[in-house]
Amino acid sequence: MAAGAALSQTVPSVPDASVERGALLASLGNDHGAGACASCHAFNGAADPSGGFPRLTGLSGPYIRHALDDFAEGSRKNVLMASISKALSAQERADAGAYYSSVYAPVPPAAPVSRDLLEEGRVLAVVGVNDQQLVACSACHGPFGRSPTPMIPSLGGQYARYITWQLGEFRDGRRSSGAAVMAGFAHALNDRQVEAVSDYFQRAPGPVGPLPKSLPDAAR
């Protein structure tokens, strides 16, 4: 009986995460082979538009920690992140998540793309396509590119090339963690739709993280 399996399910204990310890990891890495997060993702989580590195700003701490767990155990296949994640303890993964969920970074302006493409992306994002069994992305990822749910990532402001890459990872089975729906969606989307929805979300008003305390009152 499957009862045993469900009964033995326990919620893993979440270490008390520390933004300060996370900041040290971001800038220095650790002694077990994990490099500094900031060398690719930047100190403010904004990374760069190359598509090789996601923007982390505005993601929740638990989501980032979970992603590191997935890289370590292989349900997200990425050679670089696997070696870094494996070199991080559970505590360190939580600390890194806490740090990047605490930083502020504005969404940089993106290069112009065709209005038709953006409109197609917007329809995919907020309406869906009945004939392809495509639910609106916003049903789970939230309206306006901002997720209301800690374990579902916000997509607004995320780099288009990164979103396109990740949809390919879902489609090709290299990313099997998280919502089981994503593989089906990635298969159903054609190349133009992938481009459209990726371009749309990069230009959607995404989360920028908490405003830094050092800003003058007038700016806040």
Added chain:
Amino acid sequence: MTPITANEKLKPVDAVTIGVGWTGALMAEGLTAAGLNVVGLERGGARFTVPDFQAPTIHDELRYSTRKGMMQDNTREPVTLRHAPDGVAQPVRRWSAFLPGTGLGGAGVHWNGQTWRFSPEELRLRSFSEERYGKNFLDADLCVEDWGISWADMEPYYSQFETLCGTAGKAGNLNGKIMPGGNPFEGPRSKEYPTPAMQQGYMDALFGKAAAGLGYTPFIQPSSNMTQSYVNPHGIRLNPCMYCGFCERFACEHFAKASAQTTILPVLLKRPNYELRVGAQVLRINLDSTGKRATGVMYADAHGRIFEQPASLVVLSSFSFNNPRMLLLSGIGQPYDPRTRKGVVGRNYAYQTMSTVEVYWDKDIVTNPFMAAGASGTVISDFAPTVFDTGPLGFIGGSYILGGTTNGRPIEYHPVPEGTPKWGRAWKEAVVRHYNHTGHVNVNGSSMPSWNNFLDLDPTYTDAWGQPVLRMTFDFPENDMRMSRYSHAKGKQIAEAMGGRAISEVIYGRPFDVTKYQTTHNTGGAIMGSDPSRSVVNRYMQSWDVSNLFIPGASCFPHNSAYNPTATLAALTLMSIDKIKSEYLKAPGPLVHV
């Protein structure tokens, strides 16, 4: 009956379906595949996952659950109810006890997805009872009948429906071999379920553990909420269920719950020989001068214009209890008369006999009732109809017992122990205290037909089109109350073994309370059988009186099982389609001769 005059007579078509829910869509798919020109007449509106069912609006509990947003409009089409043939029926102006759907996809849009097969012996329940317990065993008020079909007839079509839906489950009896993890009491199945069983919630697991500890055989409920991405035989993809808890009374925003929209309509609506007309209220089935042949239907469109749609074949595929009503409005078949017990249309109306136990834990048990699928849950079938000896207990029938949390939504779901004040601060504190620490054991019981329970036309009340509304005469037979008390005690025993601090219990019994939700499994009224003097349709859902009229749906059930009816009514419809294609279309006429 008042004559109806059409404003316009339309071009004849090969077939028309009255209603486009599960059975109407299945029939239309089969008939269009055979080359027929088919028109689907749906009284409600068109609606699709995108854009109509999208979050967050589809999670509007006030609109869809409290105010029954997806149901038959009972300001226009109510039913009336009385408890006995000598009573006066009153209109049911607000749906509560049962929820007949309307609109494209019918009640198959707002169902939970529980996908059960009936027990094999139920298909010959009268013979089973007489062979096992003797001719005088059944109560005198019961009119239990054989269905006129066998398990071997039905099994391939159950499998076909599960394959269409991508039903998730674990076989308990595969070709006669009892399989661990499944329902050992099910009839032998030819195939494993298409997809693996659902996740088990914590409360479901506590139920399973308690039931197993008492020597019963728990298993995960078969479900047409998806557990993985699934492409059905029509090439339509369904997505995995997110366990969002907005299932029954709602449509699924994820293409994750099998319905006409997610399994059939995407191919059907593209066929050039199919036409869907929504807002089409069918008022009458027209007959020729002999009364033995349907010539088409009369319907009113949204403007109130009346159309005659001639058709060579008529499929009456509306919500279960609206099927016998349409027969009565059209003068088809002999209406049932409870005084003489003669006549067939309206007889054997049945329901289900429900009870529930709530288990209240301390705060260390967290049940997360919001996090479940419509058809998730853990079940025992040890007390299902015909699978255990009810002879010494003096009743026929039985129950399945389900432990699970589902649909734990903010407006409706406030479990509090007995003795809690109904409002105010103490009530609010009790809701906070118990919301996330409560479990449920539901006892889903069968319903036996009684000579006293039937459907006919109300002599007083009419609908928005001036036609008599359906009158239900129903109360639970004593047989079913004995069954329910016995099954409930078993459910309560499991609930007590689940380690709660307290329990409370409800048995929905006599008199039938139409203000309390129990089940939408209204059955009978146009039953199947092998004797035209005791049934309305033959084994192929074909009217005995009008051979070009087919009446699929739960209206054909001679009694109602403990199990949810959708898979059974769909399997019967699929069997009918096969027979129509292989024989009827070649030589239209009665498919069964007596």
